[in-house]
Amino acid sequence: MNVIDFSKNNSLLNSFVREIRDITIQNDRLRFRRNLERIGEIMAYEISKDLSYKTISVTTPLDVAEVSVPDEEIVIGTILRAGLPYHHGVLNYFDCAGNAFVSAYRKYKETGHQSFDIHIEYIASPSIDGKTLILTDPMLATGSSMELTYRALLTKGTPRRIHIASIIASQQAVDYCTQHFPEDKTTIWVAAIDPELNESSYIVPGIGDAGDLAYGEKI
Numbered sequence: 001m002n003v004i005d006f007s008k009n010n011s012l013l014n015s016f017v018r019e020i021r022d023i024t025i026q027n028d029r030l031r032f033r034r035n036l037e038r039i040g041e042i043m044a045y046e047i048s049k050d051l052s053y054k055t056i057s058v059t060t061p062l063d064v065a066e067v068s069v070p071d072e073e074i075v076i077g078t079i080l081r082a083g084l085p086y087h088h089g090v091l092n093y094f095d096c097a098g099n100a101f102v103s104a105y106r107k108y109k110e111t112g113h114q115s116f117d118i119h120i121e122y123i124a125s126p127s128i129d130g131k132t133l134i135l136t137d138p139m140l141a142t143g144s145s146m147e148l149t150y151r152a153l154l155t156k157g158t159p160r161r162i163h164i165a166s167i168i169a170s171q172q173a174v175d176y177c178t179q180h181f182p183e184d185k186t187t188i189w190v191a192a193i194d195p196e197l198n199e200s201s202y203i204v205p206g207i208g209d210a211g212d213l214a215y216g217e218k219i
Ligand SMILES: O=P(O)(O)OC[C@H]1O[C@H](OP(=O)(O)OP(=O)(O)O)[C@H](O)[C@@H]1O
Pocket: 079, 080, 081, 082, 083, 104, 105, 106, 118, 137, 138, 139, 140, 141, 142, 143, 144, 145, 146, 173, 201, 209, 210, 211, 212
């Protein structure tokens, strides 16, 4: 599977990643959400280079110009909650895309934060049949939410191409997605790959809880 890790290259993207990681900056919720959004914009731009294109003629006030434009029908799929600002950034650039929203949350077992199941309770999606599906979630920790969201969306058709667009992924999640997504039509795009998960399956060093940083703690 094709895995694209932008931390290997120097770009402005790394400055935004620094801000969502930095404990002295990340607690400004407005800035945190805006950083997820602008990373989404950059991801969309990078993914756009991987699409197929067609040439169209555009009438200007003076003549006709030939322009290459994307020739794929895109659906952006997002996992609540932390996916929302990131989704918004991707949608800022793929502004004609369809949109799918899936709720996935960790339901912890009575034994504490070490053990949980992922629950999916809500899906709102257009048909994804034959389309290019961009799955957006800033955190890819175990990879389970991403896989279960994908399986839930398969009830809406079979995508022709899949782009998993995350921000911080664990190496374990990258390996997991490599095993659980169709190899021939999936690309994983990440801003960084971190080495570890802690005992609560949080990414280390990671950023902490992305949903809480964006929207506040939940009970
Ligand atoms: O790869 P996984 O181990 O499945 O974990 C990743 C999931 O955890 C986060 O959501 P969370 O469950 O914290 O929900 P929230 O966005 O509502 O806080 C994140 O946005 C992913 O959806």
